[in-house]
Amino acid sequence: MTTKQTHKNPSIQREIVRNLAAGMQLTTVKELTRMVKEVGYRFDRDLDTRSTSRIMSGPGAGDSYPNCYLYVVQDDDGLSAYHYQARRDANYEKLKTIRNDFFAVTNNHVVVF
Numbered sequence: 001m002t003t004k005q006t007h008k009n010p011s012i013q014r015e016i017v018r019n020l021a022a023g024m025q026l027t028t029v030k031e032l033t034r035m036v037k038e039v040g041y042r043f044d045r046d047l048d049t050r051s052t053s054r055i056m057s058g059p060g061a062g063d064s065y066p067n068c069y070l071y072v073v074q075d076d077d078g079l080s081a082y083h084y085q086a087r088r089d090a091n092y093e094k095l096k097t098i099r100n101d102f103f104a105v106t107n108n109h110v111v112v113f
Contacts, residue, residue: 007105011065015053015110018060019103029104029111032070036098036113039091040075043113047071050109068109072099 005026007013016026033043048071054064072081072095079086081095104111 015065025102027102029106039094042075043070044073066109068111070113072113
């Protein structure tokens with residue numbers, strides 16, 4: 001998988017650098033979708049939320065960047081992955097690992113879930 005680790009938007013570039021320094025891996029939305037599907041979840045793209053994230057503390061405090069939050073649901077029943085009645089099994093733990101270890105950049109937004 002090849003991903004571009006530089007971006008023309010300086011705020012996105014700074015967030016890429018921060019995430020890579022924190023040990024996260026830059027990937028594509030297509031690859032995130034595949035990984036999430038493998039563990040029994042999917043993104044409900046009707047509920048994508050585009051916003052501006054602002055770093056509140058630490059070295060990047062005050063910096064902001066455009067983000068896109070992807071809404072994760074269980075693939076079999078469409079229930080939010082974070083609903084109180086959602087499954088809490090080994091696949092949920094794998095989903096959390098994917099969420100914590102990977103991010104993407106597309107359409108001038110840092111993509112997280």
